[in-house]
Amino acid sequence: MMNNRYDKILIMNYLAIGDLVFSTPLIRVLKENYPQAEIHMSIWDKTANVIKSSPYIDKFIYFSKEGPPRSLDRYKGYFKYIKKIRKEKYDLVIGLQDNKNIALFSWLSGAKKRIGFARKKREKFYTDYFSPERQMHNVDYYLQVAEILNLNTNLDKGLEVCINKTQKRFANQFLLKHKSGHGDNKLIGLNVGARFEVKCWPIQKFVELGNKLVDELGVNIIFFGGPKEEEKIETINKYIKNDKKMINAVGETSILELAALLERCDLLVTNDTGPMHISVGIGTPVVALFGPSDHEVFGPYGKEHKVIQKQELDCVPCGNHTARNHECDKNHECMKDITVKEVLRAIEERL
Known part of the structure; x- marks a missing residue:
């Protein structure tokens, strides 16, 4: 069973439509185990619609790349984004993408508990991490977060897309x-x-x-x-x-x-x-x-x-x-x- 209480959680995943749908079992498990928690999700603005009707997510923080790579506009966009997530004062940040920016943003968020992929020395940005090398479905990759948090995962693990x-x-x-x-x-x-x-x-x-x-x-x-x-x-x-x-x-x-x-x-x-x-x-x-x-x-x-x-x-x-x-x-x-x-x-x- 879980040992800690988290009242404000951020999940970060900038990948495509399928990857967002893959994350729905974990999001549901988090909400069912932390019913009092406010769950935010930071996603790429171009793929947001597939998950925006989820009843388990309280707020979306959209990530977009401003300007060309390594340009001043790009770095200004990163700074604004970091400032936005630090302002929220999250207890727990979860990175669901094997991505150097997500690892860095997670570390800069100020959250005491940070969970993400460990590869290419990115584990130093997290307090807890898991390896992406195991041969398993992406849904089960993501559910490793629940194992790290000692959550009850004997729940429905099916994917979920909500429509109105x-x-x-x-x-x-x-x-x-x-x-x-x-x-x-x-x-x-x-x-x-x-x-x-x-x-x-x-x-x-x-x-x-x-x-x-x-x-x-x-x-x-x-x-x-x-x-x-x-x-x-x-x-x-x-x-x-x-x-x-x-x-x-x-x-x-x-x-x-x-x-x-x-x-x-x-x-x-x-x-x-x-x-x-x-x-x-x-x-x-x-x-x-x-x-x-x-x-x-x-x-x-x-x-x-x-x-x-x-x-x-x-x-x-x-x-x-x-x-x-x-x-x-x-x-x-x-x-x-x-x-x-x-x-x-x-x-x-x-x-």
Whole structure:
């Protein structure tokens, strides 16, 4: 059991959408063990929306990079940020990113208890630390903080994305507009994009899958993706056979509106990307298509989800999933070799 009382806690995580969703079990555990505590979260302003409706967070402190690297404006921005967090007088600061700035900001916060990643001598900035080298899911990485604090972790560890009535109303109106979501037919989401193209299943296979889902299973399908996927949607529009059963939501939603639509889906087929974790957090089962990433670390969290990955290839996972122009000696076989047949079979097993 916990030995100390903390009345004001700051959690720092400047990473992407998926990483913020990964942090939701820890945030919930902190609130349940310290119900009196005021919990603040410092996050990158560009990814804030995915977590801003959390009932466990009392205040957000947004971090943004002002000016080019090593410029006077950048350092002025850092100074203002440090001044802001010192003013709050936190009892406990938690750094959920293996980042030198977070380690330094944590130390400069003035908090007596500071927990974070220990690597590259960053442990000197923390009072307690854990190693990021252990092979485990990122959710469990983060929950090491609870172990350090001797908290009760025999609680629900599931991811959580919260939406409100406005977003639910959007989803309802969006599906009514497209005459879907209220009949007996299942609604399957197909998420065709990812931040890095090397994580993407070929769009032609998504089209083939969509046609088979409509023809063989009689379901409705809804395509998701960001604005940069509009070119892929042109391919889908060109080759999809029954467009009356297809809904195009690519570039049409905010993050939480996307979550509301995912909540209405019976299942999501997706590349390794943020919407995959949003789907898990909203309670919709996932069939995830993985290539260069390690699904044991970054995959959908929970036994009810299915990961398809060509682990028989000796290069999988290569871990080189963040390079924008990633050169691959095997021509990205890890994604291209995933067949429509095996994805369709995984869908049928879960409907």
